[in-house]
Amino acid sequence: MSTVKLNNVRLAFPALFQPKTVNGEGEPRHSAAFPIAPGSDNAKALDAAIKAVASAKWGAKAAAILGELEAKGRVAYKKSPLSKDGEVYGGFEGCYTLNASNKARPTIVDRDRTPLVEADGRPYAGCYVVAIVELWAQDNSWGKRINATLKGVQFFADGEAFAGGVSASASDFDDLSMDEMA
Numbered sequence: 001m002s003t004v005k006l007n008n009v010r011l012a013f014p015a016l017f018q019p020k021t022v023n024g025e026g027e028p029r030h031s032a033a034f035p036i037a038p039g040s041d042n043a044k045a046l047d048a049a050i051k052a053v054a055s056a057k058w059g060a061k062a063a064a065i066l067g068e069l070e071a072k073g074r075v076a077y078k079k080s081p082l083s084k085d086g087e088v089y090g091g092f093e094g095c096y097t098l099n100a101s102n103k104a105r106p107t108i109v110d111r112d113r114t115p116l117v118e119a120d121g122r123p124y125a126g127c128y129v130v131a132i133v134e135l136w137a138q139d140n141s142w143g144k145r146i147n148a149t150l151k152g153v154q155f156f157a158d159g160e161a162f163a164g165g166v167s168a169s170a171s172d173f174d175d176l177s178m179d180e181m182a
Contacts (some may be wrong), residue, residue: 030115
């Protein structure tokens with residue numbers, strides 16, 4: 001296993017506070033996706049960690065097995081943008097994709113490390129976070145993979161919300177207290 005801290009990365013498709021299933025299948029999990037800029041420090045850290053866990057698990061065969069797993073899409077860190085039916089999701093243009101999940105709720109904190117709850121409204125899809133993930137190699141009766149466990153997320157900065165990212169705030173409404181009831 002290898003732990004990686006992703007700094008100042010955008011958060012996408014967060015299921016941080018409540019676990020969700022993927023397409024209604026499997027066990028509910030806490031999860032998130034992260035667009036990773038190619039050549040960035042985050043990309044370099046992920047590449048190194050993946051090679052390290054593959055090497056630790058498969059030794060001299062690591063490079064060949066890792067190549068095969070990447071070709072089959074069985075690595076949590078994909079060198080392609082997140083897309084559906086050929087359409088790249090907003091925020092993933094020109095980026096790689098890391099998908100991470102956890103059965104247990106990850107640690108979720110604010111900039112000052114105080115715990116956040118869902119009602120705080122952050123982190124949200126499109127904001128910037130620091131994320132801690134643990135990469136590990138799987139080799140069992142369910143097959144070979146390189147997985148990423150989502151350990152924690154720290155809110156870093158606001159960003160343009162992805163679709164469905166942020167609820168309306170009270171200031172978005174007009175003050176109707178003085179209007180007569182219809």
